[in-house]
Amino acid sequence: MIRREFLKAASNAVGAVALAPWMLEREAAAAAEVDAVKSALAEAALTRAKVLGAMYADIRINRYRSEAIFTRERQVQNVARNQDFGFGVRVLVNGTWGFAASSIVTADEIRRVTAVAVDIARANAMFQRKRVKLAPVEPAVASWKSAFEKDPFDVPLDTKIQFLLALNDTALKTSGVSFVNSSMRWVNEQRFLATSDGSRIEQYLIRGDPQFTVTAVSRETGDFQTRRSLRGPQARGYEYIEKFPWQGDAQQAAEEAVAKLKAKSVEPGRYDLVIHPTNLWLTIHESAGHSTELDRALWWEADYAGTSFLTPDKAGKLRFGSPLVNIVADRVQSTALATVAYDDDGVPAQRWYLVKDGIFVDWQTSRELAPLINREKSYGCTNADSWRSVPFARMPNVSLEPGAQDTPLDELVAGVEKGILIYGDGSWSIDQQRYNFQFGGQTFWEISKGKVAGMLRDVAYQSRSTDFWGACDGVGGRSTYELNGSFVDGKGEPGQVGVVSHGAPVARFRQINVLNTSVSMT
């Protein structure tokens, strides 16, 4: 059981941490207190919903722990630890959803809130035009823990602070560096889902988001440039800090921030681009991740996030990219942010192709969406970012597969006469149907006659999704593959924040439009 594993981990950690032992024990005790009655609390909701006429109901009783440390230069700006605990009840009455949530986790409150959810559904059902149908799912009783090695909540706070200050110190030693901001965020989700179908699922997830930004200011010219850390958040424990060469990246970031002040401003025009996975993940996210969401294709997101150029008739027909482009949806990939064992519908995590050999072949679906395209099963993409949020369709990890040959970055660069090599994600924007996008980056390197030349600045590439992926003529091998991703992927009304990873090898794109983003203020 997940909870028992947690208690054991906490107990083992007590002697090793600088946090007061009572703190871990209290957290564990509070969690155990709820564990003991969680099933009974869930039954209170499900029974009440059934009595009030719900044809389906589920309850999520979730605890979220988070820790954040923020520093700048040689000082700590804030250290915060948060506990967020509550439950959300979702009911289906006459084919109409109702949802209610509260932070007071008692049987009485659960019964009251369940009745509120039913009242909402019933009031809306009178005017409902299309009744909701859910794809069937096998009930599951399971517990699962994400793939972390070292629980970051067991690591001494002082160790984390010293790590961040050392990063800052490394960067500040470089002449010309003016400022450094660094931070570390950790999240632990303890999810419990009970459904009227009979599922009882516990999941324990750990995620981390370390990052830093180095700023170089030229007081003489009034110019300033930044270079952010290249690596993104991952579903790893504290081993992510210990195994990745963060200090080396801080050193490199410092040198590159200073170098950007004197780098050549790019000449706008068409270039061949060799894009590193630290940049390409975001292009995958916006152009392939969001466009293959079925709810967008059905105009469910028309009011906010937008629709999609991939309309329901295009699956299996539309050429999305060159034959080298294989894009996979994946909720089972280890250390990826959207990886779970079961989604918030109780559907098991899966892996499937969205784009195969360049052809768009499939969608991201949920139990509610799958029947709308005559599918019998959901791919398990339902998620809520909190106990207080309504579960709805969210993106799984979406990744570009590496090529069959283990092509290295140098080989892709060697095939470019005039181009740009891009690292790190920068500014990003895409239209509401996912056609026209524009992306910046952290560092840009001119490629001339197959070799990397000097640094460029003020670069953004702009293209159309299918033109861009169609221009892909080189995909790096497995050794160039990296996972990056986002802690803050927004979607939905009310807005929710998703977490998602995107794996990619380095890849090459021919003749892409490049803009110069600098604007003179004089």
Next chain:
Amino acid sequence: MLLTEADARAVTAKLLGFVKADDAVVFIQSEDHSHLRFAANTFLTSGRREGTTARVTVWIEKRRGTASTTDLRDAALKQTVEDAQTFAKLAPVDVEYLPSLPQQIYKPSLGWTDATARIDLPARARQISDAIAQSQKAKVIGAGFHQTGLLANASATAHGNFHYERRSIVSLGMTARTPDGGGSGYFARNHYDVAQLDTGRVARESIRRASESLGARMLPAGSYPVILEAQAVADLLDSGGMSFDARNADEGRSVFSLPGGATRVGTQLFDPRINIAGDPWRPQLATFVASDDGLPAQPMHLVRNGVVESLRYSRYWAQQKNKQPSGPFALIMEPSTPGVSLEEMIKTAKRALLVSRFFYIRNVDPRSASVTGLTRDGVWYIENGEIKYPVRNFRFNQSIVLMLGPGNVDAIGVPERVASSEGGVQPVLVPALRLNAFNFTSQSDAI
């Protein structure tokens, strides 16, 4: 259930009673939020969430720690305080520490009505059903979002300050699309008083815009004169592309920085008719009047008659620079001269593109407050005072500062209460603008 002032006073007193640190600030936010979402001319999700979060920040020998909880039972509150104190003991000295505020004097806030708190479920369902019925009658597909938010904020300090205020808000945004996907229209409004929200108008406007944007023509990218509706202005100004933060400017990393360590305060950076101010007591806005640590809002001008008059200061930076700290800010842009109606702007335009909404606005170059983004849900070509035809969407790359600069602002409208279509319901009071040039850099196929 939203916390009353008496409830909040009791919880903050309890939290402060547990504090053994040298100094402390506690902040409580209680929320009761409900929504109804619809799309494809049918209801999607609908729900209500209730909850309270208590956050404690303490300082022990100037070392700072923060913890929060959603559990208001005594044991949990005590543990949260102890957690914060534990973190404070482990943290290095907070060199930016300032003692928490003593008792402050607050001018009452305005943004609450009981009527908004009493919206009933069947009435809301009927209103949205009516909007869908209007869509069906007009042969368009409606999608939208109705929400009601009730918030109660309270803060208290170890130095004796206490503040409590409530805010209600209700909003409806709607996007209508023609079934062939060839036309799309958006309209949204919000208010703290449900009686002031005209849901019928939101539906009518979005449907009209969808129908009138059908058959859009593709124009080449380039620099065009534009008329930006208030919604589009709110989308741009609320995008974060132009931050008035004083510390960033002083540190040389802002559009308001100048070489040699100076700032642009005192310079004529904007059109002389432009004023940018913050005032949460404006009746059309009526937003929160205190920040989380209890700092009272101050009406202030950032830009007066086009001259940068002031920047926004945190408590720490204000102390360093001998300035007044800024408190919470509710954005107002207003002309020094009488505002021109949108109809008049169109009627007197020789040639312009009318833009109703922007989307996915992101910073591109902070040195010039340049942003990129796209038009969305309605662009029309105007010639000789008449709307001639709808136009396909564009991507733009544009400096907000240069856009509002002397020589580029042609006409300024009457400020309206709107909210960024990407930023939720935080209201701003901004006018439509007619600008001589706006930089569209590529065409977009999206509708």
